[in-house]
Amino acid sequence: xxxPPPSDDFPASLSTPPTPPIDTDFQLVERTVAGxxxxxxxxxxxxxxxIERLIGRMVRDTDLVQDIAQETFIRAYRALHQFRxxxxxxxxxxxxxVNTAKKALLDMKRNxxxxxxxxxxxxxxxxxxxxxxxLISEETPETVLAAREIAQAVNAAMEALPEDLRQAVTLRExxxxxxxxxxxxxxxxxxxxxxxxxxxxxxxSARVKPLxxxxxxxxx
Numbered sequence: 001x002x003x004p005p006p007s008d009d010f011p012a013s014l015s016t017p018p019t020p021p022i023d024t025d026f027q028l029v030e031r032t033v034a035g036x037x038x039x040x041x042x043x044x045x046x047x048x049x050x051i052e053r054l055i056g057r058m059v060r061d062t063d064l065v066q067d068i069a070q071e072t073f074i075r076a077y078r079a080l081h082q083f084r085x086x087x088x089x090x091x092x093x094x095x096x097x098v099n100t101a102k103k104a105l106l107d108m109k110r111n112x113x114x115x116x117x118x119x120x121x122x123x124x125x126x127x128x129x130x131x132x133x134x135l136i137s138e139e140t141p142e143t144v145l146a147a148r149e150i151a152q153a154v155n156a157a158m159e160a161l162p163e164d165l166r167q168a169v170t171l172r173e174x175x176x177x178x179x180x181x182x183x184x185x186x187x188x189x190x191x192x193x194x195x196x197x198x199x200x201x202x203x204x205s206a207r208v209k210p211l212x213x214x215x216x217x218x219x220x
Contacts, residue, residue: 032077150208
């Protein structure tokens with residue numbers, strides 16, 4: 001008796017169940033435009049911390065950071081129908097966040113008291129602590145003090161930068177965006193982005209180098 005030819009059909013028990021597709025940002029945008037509010041909630045959850053961190057480098061008041069972040073997502077929601085997927089969604093969203101923060105700062109400058117509070121904020125210690133945790137490898141009194149001094153120097157250098165330089169170096173060094181993505185977010189040529197980041201790094205280095213030279217021969 002001749003054996004039946006092999007079949008291309010595998011038994012159901014041996015087949016691998018299909019992996020559920022993971023929605024891309026563009027798909028979530030399309031679903032939101034179509035009326036799926038949950039899809040936009042997923043985008044907010046995904047990018048809220050990153051947007052708040054970005055705004056926090058421009059505005060130091062925690063409450064204002066949250067307000068501006070909320071306004072960013074509201075503006076993005078209203079403009080979703082304009083998003084065509086030609087750039088990454090987060091790059092498009094970052095541009096809205098930067099513009100929203102700029103507008104908020106301009107509005108606050110009309111009231112010097114509010115503006116001063118927004119730029120000073122109440123979380124400088126937390127920001128310094130994050131730098132300290134990154135810099136300290138051996139927590140001795142000397143290394144703790146040195147790390148604190150360097151962290152303060154970095155923060156002071158960042159605060160002293162012109163706004164466009166601070167935004168560019170924040171997007172590159174903290175958010176990890178590419179030069180092309182930063183150019184899109186800041187709406188300027190890549191060459192301008194490279195120049196701003198170079199100048200920002202030089203300014204920060206000038207503040208930090210004297211402190212590092214004092215640590216020669218000391219263990220970190």
